[in-house]
Amino acid sequence: MKKRSILRRISALLLSTTMLFSIMGCKNSNLETTQLSFKPGTYEASSKAHNGDLKVQVEVDDTSIKSVTVIEHGETPNVSDAALEKVPAAIVTTQSVAVDIVSGATYTSNAIIEATKIALQEAGGNLELLNVKKEQTEKVEDIEKTADVIVVGAGGAGLAAAVSASQNGASVIVIEKMPSVGGNTIISGSGYNAVDPKRQEPLGIEDSIELHYTQTYEGGDKLGNPDLIRTLVENAYPALEWLESLGMEYTDNLITVLGGLFPRGHKPVKPLGTGYVDAYMNYINSNDVEVMVETKAEELIIEDGIVTGVIALGANGNKVTLNANNGVILTTGGFGANVEMRQEYNKKWPTLDETIKTTNAPGATGDGLIMAEAVNANLVGMNEIQLLPMGDPNTGSLSGKVGVGVASNVFINKEGNRFVAEDERRDVMTMALYEQTDKWLWEVIDSDTYPTPESKNNFNQTITELVEQGIVIKADSLEELAEKLDLPYENLKASLDKYNEAVDNQGGDEFGRKILEQKIDTAPFYAGARSITVHHTMGGLEINTSAEVINKDSEIIEGLFAAGEVTGGVHGSNRLGGNALADITVFGKIAGENAAKNKLK
Missing domain, CATH: 3.50.50.60 (FAD/NAD(P)-binding domain)
Known part of the structure; x- marks a missing residue:
C-alpha cells in the first residue's frame, strides 16, 4: 500500500513537471510568433561605451524596427567601425536586440544594444519579446x-x-x-x-x-x-x-x-x-x-x-x-x-x-x-613572454593611461612608496610589481603633463574625460591626492621629495632612474591605477x-x-x-x- 502511494506521488510529480515544461515551451513558442508592437516614431537613448556615452536613434512603425542609427559616440576610429555598422544592421534584420557582439569591439557593441533597448522600451516595445534570439540563415557558397x-x-x-x-x-x-x-x-x-x-x-x-x-x-x-x-x-x-x-x-x-x-x-x-x-x-x-x-x-x-x-x-x-x-x-x-x-x-x-x-x-x-x-x-x-606594469586593472588595456612618456611619471604602490626605476626594462618593472600589494600601482603625474583641460594622453583621451569617467583621480594638493588614493601622506610626500631632489641634482635617484627631466611638484596632481598585463610574445x-x-x-x-x-x-x-x-x-x-x-x- 505504501509502495503504491509513493508511485502515485512520483507519477503526479512527473505529470506536473511535464505540464510545466509544456507551458514554458508554449510561452517561448508564443514569444517567437507574437508580432512586435510599438508606438510609431523616432526615439533616442544613450548608454556607456568604451570612450564615454554612445547615443542611438531608433525609428519604429506599428509592428517593426525600421532603423537603428548611432548618432553620437567617442569610440576609436577603425576599432569600433565594424560594431557601429554591423550591430544596428543585425538588430533591424532580425527585429531583435539579442544579436551577436562584434569581436574586438565588445564595449561598443554592448552600448549600441543597451541604448537600443532603452529606446525600444520608450516606444512601448516588449523587451521580453525583443530579447528572443533569431538566427540569420543566409546560405553562402564556397x-x-x-x-x-x-x-x-x-x-x-x-x-x-x-x-x-x-x-x-x-x-x-x-x-x-x-x-x-x-x-x-x-x-x-x-x-x-x-x-x-x-x-x-x-x-x-x-x-x-x-x-x-x-x-x-x-x-x-x-x-x-x-x-x-x-x-x-x-x-x-x-x-x-x-x-x-x-x-x-x-x-x-x-x-x-x-x-x-x-x-x-x-x-x-x-x-x-x-x-x-x-x-x-x-x-x-x-x-x-x-x-x-x-x-x-x-x-x-x-x-x-x-x-x-x-x-x-x-x-x-x-x-x-x-x-x-x-x-x-x-x-x-x-x-x-x-x-x-x-x-x-x-x-x-x-x-x-x-x-x-x-x-x-x-x-x-x-x-x-x-x-x-x-x-x-x-x-x-x-x-x-613580455608583460607590462601598465594595464588597466579591469581590462588589461593600455587605454586610460594617465602618463604620456617615461620622463613625466613615477610609480607609487599601495603603501605610498616608489619601488622601481620607471625607466627600467619592462621585465624588471613588471617583476617588481608582482611583489607589490595586489600587484597594483598608481601612476602619478602633475599639471606639467596636462597644462589644459583638453590636453590628451597617447590614446586621444583628454584629462577631463579621464577624470569624469573615474579612470584618473585628480587632486589640487598632494594631501588631497593621498586622501583620495587612501595612501599614507607622509610616504607619498617623502617619495616625491626624493624623486624631485634627484631631478634637481640630475642623479642620485634611490632606484637608479636615469631619465630625470621633469619634477612632479605642481598641482593639480593626477593618478591612474595600473596593474600587470600580458603585452608581447x-x-x-x-x-x-x-x-x-x-x-x-x-x-x-x-x-x-x-x-x-x-x-x-x-x-x-x-x-x-x-x-x-x-x-x-x-x-x-x-x-x-x-x-x-x-x-x-
Missing part, C-alpha cells in the same frame, strides 16, 4: 580565388606586407579573421623607434644605429638573432620614411617609450595606431588589393614541400580556398590572448592564467603558429633576414614568409618599448617585397 601573394592577418605587419607586395607588382589578397583590420597595431601606444638625426639633433639627442643595436641586443639578454636585429635597426628609419610616403604623419617631438631606454620614439599625429592603418588602407583602397574580413585561416596548402595557398573559413561557415602564385605571408600576431598557450610556454612568471589580463586584441591567439608548425616550421623563444616562427620561414631542419620552407609578432628571434627575452612598430614595418615590408618577387615552382 569560394576559391587566386592571387600572387596571400597575406594572412591584417594587423600592421600584414598591411605593410600587402602594400609592399602590391608596390612590387604582385596581385594581393589579405584575409583577417576579425570583423575589421588593424589587429594590435590599431590599439597600440604607437611609438616607433628609429635613429633619426633630422629630429634628434635639434633636440640635443645623440643617437646611433650602433647604440640602437646594442640596446636591443643587450636589452633582450643577447638572446635575439644578431642578423635580424641588425636588419631591424638599419632599416627602421628607411621604413619610417616609406610610411611617410604613404601619408603617415609624426610629430617632431621624440619620446622614450616605456621600457624603450632611449628617446628615439616617434609619436604619430593621429591617436593610437590609427595613423598606420589609415595610411595602409588609403593605399589598399586606391589599388587592386583585396581584403577579406571575418575569414579565418585554418590550414596551409602544401604541395611537394612548397606552400601554395591557404584554406580558410568564411563568416557564414563556407570554405574559402586561396591559391598563391608566389607565396603566403603569415602576419597573424602572437598568442597573448590565448591563456592556455601562455600557460603552456610560461617558464618565467609566477602565473599567466586568466587573472592576468592582456593588452592584446582578442584575435591574438597563436593561429599562425599552429598552422605553420603543422608544415614543420621551427618555433624559437616561445617561453619569452617574443617567441614565434624562425625566419631569416629575407622574412622566409625556416623549418625544423634549418631549411627554408619554400613559399612561406612571416613578419611581426608571429615570428621569433628579433627581440630575445625582452622587447624594447617602441621596437614593435619598427619590427612589423621593417619585416612586413621585406616579406611583401620578397614574396612578390618569388615564383613558385
